[in-house]
Amino acid sequence: MDRLRGYILSHFTILFFSIFIPLFAIASVIFLIKLATYTAVIQVSLGEMGMLYLFILPELLFYTLPVTFLIAAALALHRLSSDNEMIAIFSLGITPRFVLRTLRTPALLLSLLLVFDFFVMFPHATTLSTNFLRLKQSEAKFNLSASEFGHAFGDWLLYIGKANKDQSYGDVFLFHKKEGEELLVGAQKATVQNQGGVLTLKLEEGKGFAYTDEKLSQMNFKEAAINNLLTTDLRTYHTPINFWLDPERRERKIKMFITDILLALFPIISLYFIGAVGIVHERHQKGHLYLSLFVAILLYYTAVLGLQNLLRFYTVPVVLGLFLLFSYWLYRTKVAVRF
Numbered sequence: 001m002d003r004l005r006g007y008i009l010s011h012f013t014i015l016f017f018s019i020f021i022p023l024f025a026i027a028s029v030i031f032l033i034k035l036a037t038y039t040a041v042i043q044v045s046l047g048e049m050g051m052l053y054l055f056i057l058p059e060l061l062f063y064t065l066p067v068t069f070l071i072a073a074a075l076a077l078h079r080l081s082s083d084n085e086m087i088a089i090f091s092l093g094i095t096p097r098f099v100l101r102t103l104r105t106p107a108l109l110l111s112l113l114l115v116f117d118f119f120v121m122f123p124h125a126t127t128l129s130t131n132f133l134r135l136k137q138s139e140a141k142f143n144l145s146a147s148e149f150g151h152a153f154g155d156w157l158l159y160i161g162k163a164n165k166d167q168s169y170g171d172v173f174l175f176h177k178k179e180g181e182e183l184l185v186g187a188q189k190a191t192v193q194n195q196g197g198v199l200t201l202k203l204e205e206g207k208g209f210a211y212t213d214e215k216l217s218q219m220n221f222k223e224a225a226i227n228n229l230l231t232t233d234l235r236t237y238h239t240p241i242n243f244w245l246d247p248e249r250r251e252r253k254i255k256m257f258i259t260d261i262l263l264a265l266f267p268i269i270s271l272y273f274i275g276a277v278g279i280v281h282e283r284h285q286k287g288h289l290y291l292s293l294f295v296a297i298l299l300y301y302t303a304v305l306g307l308q309n310l311l312r313f314y315t316v317p318v319v320l321g322l323f324l325l326f327s328y329w330l331y332r333t334k335v336a337v338r339f
Contacts, residue, residue, distance in 0.1 A: 004089065005102045011080060012103065013251045014074035021065070024064050031056050038133065048130040055129035061115060066266040069110055071293055073103050077278025078289050086279055090339045096331075100271050107267040122260075129234045139203035153201060156226060160190075162201075173246075174226065187224070201226045213304055228261035242273050244304065255308050262304045269320055272327035279335050294317065 035052050038044060044052070077099065080086045091097070153174070161171025172190040176183040187206030192199060205224070208219040237243040244253060277292040300323060307315045 004094070004098075006081070007100045008076070008099060009106070010071055012076040012106070015027075015076050015079075019072050019075075020068040023068055024060065025061050027064055028053070030162070031060060038136075044136065048136075052129060052132070053075060055125045055132070058117050058125045062117050062260070062263065065110060065114060066263050067106065067297060069267045070270050070297065073107075073274045074278040074289060077274065078280065081278065086339075087281070096275055096339050099279065101274050103208060103274065104268070107271055111265055111268040114267075115261070118260035118264060119244075123240050127243070130235055144216050153226065154200075155320060158201075158242060159288045164189075170278055172206075174201075181212045183339060184211075185224070185226075199227070231266045254312070258308050258313065259304055261316055262319055265320060266300065269324050270327065272324070272331040276327060276330040276334050279339065281338065284338065326338075 032049075032053065035049060035056075038052075051108070079085070080089075086099075089099075120301075155176055155178075157175045158172045160169045161173075163169055166192045168189055170189055172187045174183075174185040185202035185203065185206060185208045190202040191202045193202060203224040204222065206221055206224065208221065208224070209217075210217040237246065244257060245251070274295060277289055279295075300319070303319050304315070307319065312320055
């Protein structure tokens with residue numbers, strides 16, 4: 001039995017990776033094209049693009065693994081049926097239930113992995129990605145250039161005389177006015193540094209003047225720094241439960257949770273359907289395998305997305321129950337009564 005179980009799983013594994021790799025590559029290209037659109041708004045280096053890709057990796061895996069499992073498992077059983085190996089297995093007194101029990105372990109492990117992916121990994125990756133993009137957008141808003149117009153740097157008005165090739169600035173002047181006092185700072189050179197969301201304007205070789213109605217003060221300096229905290233609304237959460245229960249964008253999270261839990265459980269509840277369309281007798285049955293898989297995936301995803309607004313959380317038991325009952329009925333009528 002162990003050898004037979006390993007033989008069936010070896011066929012499934014080969015098909016699984018042969019389907020998953022190209023499907024994952026296509027999905028990656030689509031998401032990378034989407035990420036490339038961000039460069040129209042923000043400047044992203046190659047390393048930062050790779051980091052953004054890592055952030056969307058849990059989402060990529062979540063939407064490709066369930067479909068890959070269904071197709072690979074059904075094709076593995078259908079290939080064994082086409083080679084008459086299933087007939088030989090059943091002639092030895094082994095039932096179709098043994099075949100489904102063999103696939104039950106990888107299906108259960110995959111469903112648990114998908115639940116962990118969407119419930120734990122997805123909130124973390126989404127928060128990191130959103131915060132990174134918001135920080136980059138805040139930096140993009142602060143785009144210094146040499147011109148006759150000034151810039152706002154926090155509470156300071158900033159004028160830049162020229163921009164150097166080493167990303168520094170020359171002939172820099174800053175002006176700040178508060179009640180009873182005005183400040184004027186001039187420097188020969190300035191550079192902008194971003195450290196954890198804090199922009200620092202580093203000044204070199206300059207003078208500062210502070211004057212009121214009573215006195216005028218002057219200060220010479222070799223180096224000085226003026227900080228400006230970026231106004232970035234960063235997301236925070238402590239546990240995945242905090243993320244899912246957070247009232248912010250609650251309606252979207254409810255729909256996301258319903259969709260994700262149904263997709264995560266798809267491998268384990270599709271076993272009867274896999275057996276029904278994969279186990280066939282080539283002489284007496286025309287499986288229509290590819291059409292059956294396409295229709296099943298289409299109907300399942302349509303039900304998942306279409307019933308959310310109507311049934312809310314009841315969508316989960318309704319869709320799971322209907323799909324499981326239909327799959328079992330199909331398995332009983334096509335496989336169990338014949339083999």
